[in-house]
């Protein structure tokens with residue numbers, strides 16, 4: 001297996017510049033500086049590299065939308081907000097190989113004609129700010145960054161900006177707003193960041209992992225990179241594996257690796273005596289796969305799409321046969337309701353309602369048509385919001401209910417008895433309609449809906 005991203009992550013003291021340079025750090029930047037910026041963009045386009053932040057947009061093509069002009073500065077923003085539940089792979093790279101990320105930033109900045117780059121770091125990753133600040137200082141002192149990077153005449157400055165810990169700050173226009181010192185309300189597009197981004201200037205936002213691929217592409221060449229992986233999924237993918245597996249962790253996987261093989265080999269399989277029930281393959285924003293569906297899937301963009309899900313951020317969460325899907329879904333729905341920025345109505349209201357309806361269902365106070373209500377709420381949100389958070393919130397709700405419907409139906413009250421009251425039997429206590437004991441225990445809080453709730 002080709003290691004592109006994790007070649008040096010086990011190396012002690014890799015955060016030190018001299019150690020990193022002995023392993024080849026900044027040779028990719030040197031190679032990039034020896035070519036024109038258009039040649040670097042062409043090389044990255046030819047490599048087939050796609051963005052690892054979730055959407056999988058081709059990186060070279062994104063860069064080609066930038067047209068530097070003398071009176072318009074260009075900015076590169078490295079997205080290190082990493083707040084998608086189940087995702088912790090950027091943290092791994094930043095902590096263990098900060099110079100790899102910094103080199104990727106430098107290559108991308110050179111390619112798009114930026115002389116200023118920002119690393120936007122998730123607020124909870126404050127300790128990594130020290131690591132990255134140390135790497136930047138070392139690179140400046142060695143002449144790798146500054147007015148004339150590696151003596152090339154090209155100048156680049158890199159700064160770090162800490163977020164305050166909101167998921168929406170990872171959405172690229174929310175990130176730009178936040179970096180400008182505003183509330184992170186995503187922007188309506190167009191205009192796209194390539195024409196009017198940070199401070200209304202041409203801007204590229206790229207994920208940490210995306211950028212960390214660039215040094216290898218520059219030294220080894222686009223053809224070699226394109227030869228790793230499958231079809232339109234070139235290279236490797238970092239997968240952050242969590243949930244009910246024996247060996248959770250961050251793994252670099254060649255695109256095209258069978259998902260179950262990965263879970264059983266790198267992940268060590270399920271805990272003893274348990275079976276795989278389901279897996280979320282790319283962060284909680286993507287549809288869940290049942291164990292049967294996962295059996296035919298490989299870890300790449302095309303296979304995930306064919307299975308009705310997405311590779312997303314590579315935040316993989318495994319569920320074994322003891323997992324209860326309704327409380328798991330409630331936890332996810334509450335996250336999206338909490339993180340919705342509230343700028344647009346379908347997401348602000350829809351995420352709150354979905355979490356609230358799930359909560360009342362789990363508290364034994366559901367209504368007969370609650371599952372249809374949840375599905376319909378999702379239909380009314382999808383594609384009708386300013387940013388992708390609205391759609392992201394719908395995917396888990398719809399896929400959990402569609403794929404594990406009997407578990408949700410078991411929480412519904414019995415359908416109304418059509419016979420007249422005097423002929424009815426079995427007026428059992430309300431607790432007879434409630435969920436399994438573990439579910440009830442987890443839900444001791446009272447069910448509170450919005451003050452105007454009238455569903």
Ligand SMILES: Cc1cc2nc3c(=O)[nH]c(=O)nc-3n(C[C@H](O)[C@H](O)[C@H](O)COP(=O)(O)O)c2cc1C
Nearest residue numbers: 051052053079081082083170171172206207210388
């Ligand atoms: C709600 C939301 C949160 C996001 N969070 C992140 C994030 O934490 N990190 C990230 O790289 N991309 C995140 N994205 C995707 C970014 O908007 C953007 O597509 C990405 O940073 C582009 O980088 P790439 O082309 O290298 O993938 C998020 C998108 C949405 C809708």
Ligand code: SF4
Nearest residue numbers: 341343344347385387
């Ligand atoms: S979809 Fe949600 S998070 Fe995105 S802008 Fe609208 S309210 Fe905010």
